[in-house]
Amino acid sequence: MSETPKFYYPNRMGRVVLQSTEQVIGPDRFNTLITSTDNPDLFRLPPANLNKQFPFEAISALQAAIEAAFGVPAGRNINLQAGRQCLDKGLKQFDPVLGIADLPLRLMPVGMKFRVGLDVFARLFNTYSDQVVNIRSTPTHMLWVIERCPVCWERKTDAPCCQLAQGLLEESIFWGTGGRRYHIEEVECIAMGDPACVFQIDKQPLD
Ligand SMILES: [Zn+2]
Secondary structure, eight states: OOOOOOOEEEHHHHHHHHHHHHHHHOHHHHHHHHHTSSOGGGGOOOOSSOOEEEEHHHHHHHHHHHHHHHOHHHHHHHHHHHHHHHHHHTGGGGHHHHTGGGSOGGGSOHHHHHHHHHHHHHHHHHHHSSOEEEEEEOSSEEEEEEEEOSTTTTOOOSSOOOHHHHHHHHHHHHHHTTSOOOOEEEEEOGGGTOSSEEEEEESSOOO
C-alpha cells in the first residue's frame, strides 16, 4: 500500500481560512468546534508566512466539521461565507507578491479584468500552494478547474462540497472586476467521484 502524498497550503492561506471561519461562526463556537474534533492540533493557527506547511487534510476536515456541527445545508452556507471572507482577511496581502497592483486593471474593460483576474488567482494557487488550478473557456462560461483540491481532500459526498472555494472565487471576481457579480456554480466535485472540482462561471455579469 502506497502512502498518500502530502500536499500543503502556505501557512498564510491556512491562517486566513481558519480566521475567516472563526469570524463567521464566532470565536466561542469556533473553539468548541475545534476542540471537539479528533485532532485539534490540525487546526492550530499557523504563522503568517509562505512556508508550505498547512496540510490539505486540515482544510477539508474543517469543512466536514462545520457540516457535522451545523447540519449539511447550514454548514455549507457557513463555508461559503468563510470563503467570501478569505479575500479581505488576507489573500489580498498576496497582492504585492503577485503584482496585481502593477496591472492596469482599472483601465481595462470589465471582460478583460475578469479574465486577467482569474489568471492571477490561478497563478497564486499554482505558485504558492499545492492546489492545482486550470482555467478553461467555453462559448458561454469560464471554467475554474481545481485539479488537486484541498477543500474536499479525501472527502466523499453526494453533492458538490467546495463552497469555501466558491465563496473565495465570488469575492475575487467581485474585487477584480471592480464590483461586478457573476453567477458561479460548482458543477463537478472530486468528492463525488469527478476528476476535478469544476466551477462554471457565467461570462456575462448578473447586473
Ligand atoms: Zn474540491
